[in-house]
Amino acid sequence: MSMSSKSGTAGLSRRKFLQVSTAAGGGLMLGFQMGGALAQAPAPKKYVLNPNAFIAIARDGKVSFQIPQEEMGQGVYTSLSQLLADELDVDLANVTPLPAPPSDALYASPKGRRQSTGGSTSIRGFYTALRQVGASGRAMMVQAAAQQWGVSAASLRTENGQVIDDAHGGRKLSYGELAPRAAKLPAPQEVTLKADKDLKYIGKSVKRLDTPDKVNGKAQYGIDVRMDGLKVAVIAASPVVGGKIARVDDSKMKAMPGLQLVALDDLVAVVGPNFWAAKKGMDALAITWNGGENAKINSDAIWRDLEKGSQQKGAIAKEEGDVEKSLKADRFDAAYEMPFLAHAPMEPQNFTVHVKKDGTCELWGGSQVQTATVKAASDALGIPLEKVTFHNYMLGGGFGRRLATDMVTKSVRVAQKVDGPVKVIWTREEDIQQDMYRPAYRNAMSASLTKDGKIDGWTHRIAGGSVIAAITGGKPLKDGLDGDAVEGAVNIPYAIPNLRVEYAQTEPKALNLGWWRGVGPNNAVFAIESMMDDLAKKAGKDPVAFRLAHLGNEPRLKAILQMAAEKSGWGKPLPARTARGVCAQHAFGSYIATITEVDVTEMGKINVRRVTSIVDAGRTVNPDTIAAQVQGGLLFGMTAALYGDITLKDGRVQQRNFNDYRMMRINEAPQIDVHVVPSTEDPGGIGEPGCSAGPPSLVNAVFAATGVRIHRLPIDRTLLASRKIA
Amino acid sequence: MVTLQINGQAHTIDAPDDMPLLWALRDIVGLTGTKFGCGIAQCGACTVHVDGKAVRSCMLPVGAIGNRAITTIEAVGDTPNGAKIQKAWLDIEVVQCGYCQSGQIMSATALLNRTPNPDDSDIDAAMAGNICRCGTYVRIRQAIKNAAKSA
Numbered sequence: 001m002s003m004s005s006k007s008g009t010a011g012l013s014r015r016k017f018l019q020v021s022t023a024a025g026g027g028l029m030l031g032f033q034m035g036g037a038l039a040q041a042p043a044p045k046k047y048v049l050n051p052n053a054f055i056a057i058a059r060d061g062k063v064s065f066q067i068p069q070e071e072m073g074q075g076v077y078t079s080l081s082q083l084l085a086d087e088l089d090v091d092l093a094n095v096t097p098l099p100a101p102p103s104d105a106l107y108a109s110p111k112g113r114r115q116s117t118g119g120s121t122s123i124r125g126f127y128t129a130l131r132q133v134g135a136s137g138r139a140m141m142v143q144a145a146a147q148q149w150g151v152s153a154a155s156l157r158t159e160n161g162q163v164i165d166d167a168h169g170g171r172k173l174s175y176g177e178l179a180p181r182a183a184k185l186p187a188p189q190e191v192t193l194k195a196d197k198d199l200k201y202i203g204k205s206v207k208r209l210d211t212p213d214k215v216n217g218k219a220q221y222g223i224d225v226r227m228d229g230l231k232v233a234v235i236a237a238s239p240v241v242g243g244k245i246a247r248v249d250d251s252k253m254k255a256m257p258g259l260q261l262v263a264l265d266d267l268v269a270v271v272g273p274n275f276w277a278a279k280k281g282m283d284a285l286a287i288t289w290n291g292g293e294n295a296k297i298n299s300d301a302i303w304r305d306l307e308k309g310s311q312q313k314g315a316i317a318k319e320e321g322d323v324e325k326s327l328k329a330d331r332f333d334a335a336y337e338m339p340f341l342a343h344a345p346m347e348p349q350n351f352t353v354h355v356k357k358d359g360t361c362e363l364w365g366g367s368q369v370q371t372a373t374v375k376a377a378s379d380a381l382g383i384p385l386e387k388v389t390f391h392n393y394m395l396g397g398g399f400g401r402r403l404a405t406d407m408v409t410k411s412v413r414v415a416q417k418v419d420g421p422v423k424v425i426w427t428r429e430e431d432i433q434q435d436m437y438r439p440a441y442r443n444a445m446s447a448s449l450t451k452d453g454k455i456d457g458w459t460h461r462i463a464g465g466s467v468i469a470a471i472t473g474g475k476p477l478k479d480g481l482d483g484d485a486v487e488g489a490v491n492i493p494y495a496i497p498n499l500r501v502e503y504a505q506t507e508p509k510a511l512n513l514g515w516w517r518g519v520g521p522n523n524a525v526f527a528i529e530s531m532m533d534d535l536a537k538k539a540g541k542d543p544v545a546f547r548l549a550h551l552g553n554e555p556r557l558k559a560i561l562q563m564a565a566e567k568s569g570w571g572k573p574l575p576a577r578t579a580r581g582v583c584a585q586h587a588f589g590s591y592i593a594t595i596t597e598v599d600v601t602e603m604g605k606i607n608v609r610r611v612t613s614i615v616d617a618g619r620t621v622n623p624d625t626i627a628a629q630v631q632g633g634l635l636f637g638m639t640a641a642l643y644g645d646i647t648l649k650d651g652r653v654q655q656r657n658f659n660d661y662r663m664m665r666i667n668e669a670p671q672i673d674v675h676v677v678p679s680t681e682d683p684g685g686i687g688e689p690g691c692s693a694g695p696p697s698l699v700n701a702v703f704a705a706t707g708v709r710i711h712r713l714p715i716d717r718t719l720l721a722s723r724k725i726a
Numbered sequence: 727m728v729t730l731q732i733n734g735q736a737h738t739i740d741a742p743d744d745m746p747l748l749w750a751l752r753d754i755v756g757l758t759g760t761k762f763g764c765g766i767a768q769c770g771a772c773t774v775h776v777d778g779k780a781v782r783s784c785m786l787p788v789g790a791i792g793n794r795a796i797t798t799i800e801a802v803g804d805t806p807n808g809a810k811i812q813k814a815w816l817d818i819e820v821v822q823c824g825y826c827q828s829g830q831i832m833s834a835t836a837l838l839n840r841t842p843n844p845d846d847s848d849i850d851a852a853m854a855g856n857i858c859r860c861g862t863y864v865r866i867r868q869a870i871k872n873a874a875k876s877a
Contacts, residue, residue, distance in 0.1 A: 394824070658768040666854055
């Protein structure tokens, strides 16, 4: 497939493509008007994105790109800049990526309706569209030069932010010089994207643009916001979902100078001149909560509900062949369970809010959903969207936590009671205990094998809470289905003639739900790959060979699984209680084959020794960033498999901080080798899939090392000890 | 009032003796490169140097520091090992979200200050107190080794 393609830009000419405006420094700046009426205008009909919103070129040739997606470590400031810079033909060294302001009309992904950074969609959504935007800008510059010199545009070429006229001695005009003229031109009707061989940045591991300021303390995250008169608040929400304040005794707090108590039905805050003062004030309060019905809920009850839920018929997400008939043979049943998880990004939740006397509100913070943040503030205050201004910052980790806006709502509610701007900061304890948790799931599965060891029948019923339902305020799901919850299960890569996937919505009590890195495939891939290992054993086959035999319809996955087996030394002998486990998956548009090697001590301690992942993510933008996302995703997933478990007692989350909600540390981290294979297929997503690849390969390695199948995460080490300790 | 020696300058600040150095740096002095992660010395995001040694500033009261020299991420690049570590971090693109990396870099620099050629177990011992949620550990280990080898 050639990447050269025509893209219509009719409609662009009705809109001023480039605008001349006065830059903050006083110089003339060629740019694109942001905000105001244009920000609210729909994108041109035949153009997936409004290119006006993305590029600004200053007189000195400096270029800034408004990046619609939020930078949270996944490298999107760099990768999206690569797409724009390559087609615009400017030097990346002259490019400054900036956070785009909130606007669904201007910045929603062509494959979505909302400005949102989640679901591994940034590259998938913007790959072609931002190349078109860059190419449009380049065409404008060429046209402006052609006009100035009185020559044909076709006789000109561009290089590094300059238009060059080879027919006239190689004379040059810089984009900066051309900017004012280009601003007055009609837009191109169509643009041609570069051929693969001409790409300079796309597909190359260029240096990240955001990292230099992250090694010297200069990078600004939401929590770093400072301004005159800023106060700091520490908050405590009801430890039981739905609970209310029964009583607040603030007599000790009142003895401390400079503090303000804010008590709001289900939320207490102490406001002070700095975090420490506010925290001491909070610690001095005696708060009594009325937890209500939810205060009776323990984890055991939720697991019992999930088991019951998994015994009921669910909504059918996929059905092929004659499942009932196929399962009449020698049937294998199994259940695999996943716990609730907190996100625990390193930057605790925080938002800075100024509710002003003129009826407007200004927000500073990090969010994966810029426009939803504005809406949350507008809803909380009962003011129009236009009265809310949001300044988005770097995120100290997202992982889905900042797809929710509960932290915005809470911060605004506190700020309403405060005179002047206030930074509301979650303690780590509050961050872990007031999360929007990854749902717990129970996968009830059945399968049968043919005489020659191929899977004949397969049913996979997923019971668990629905994040979609939670996000939409508990509305009934369409046809009872949650597409996220069954993702990875309905698109199982293995060829199985008789197959059914069901979703049995089973809402947990006393916990709020949210998206967590890896989303549905975290659960589905874990269940499928555990089941595949169990079935391989039952069929008496090697786990890799068994999978390969079922990958006839998935040549890309088959190829990388074979490669993973070779590179990891699959099949080569290992010491006692040391073994390899495999995971093959197709999720978020990318394929990953992973082999993990572990040893398990006699006491049941797991050492993850080595991980090999082969990645086919289609066309790449920045291969090193892909490798980094998979390395990190694997550890994110393995951390959950080894330690992650949010439990409830009396309706309260029992875990509090990193001492009891543990993370993998460097001394536990394995060697990880990631190989990204070249591909001309469409780009796949990569922020999430490494996360779902980790746990299955880990538990399958543990199975091979000990013979113990893990049916519930996190891994219970007592099951693995070869000698029981008295 | 407390006087602190921060990055080679004396700062006299209006803070109670029990205020952790972290919050004095962030909320009063205005040096926000040092990060809040857990508040109980479990994650290392708040790591600074006191007399060249890595300490968790979230649990170090300002009243206990006295005249000792405090170095933060904003100034560690002025030291030879700090500059080497920062360069090594960028050379192999260690950083993802970056929030924990101030602390990682401070811990890694302190490691090189006392152990110029650390082996894997030295790295484990020095860096196990710093959590990275993005999972950059593999590259952190490599970058420390690269920095140790660099001139």
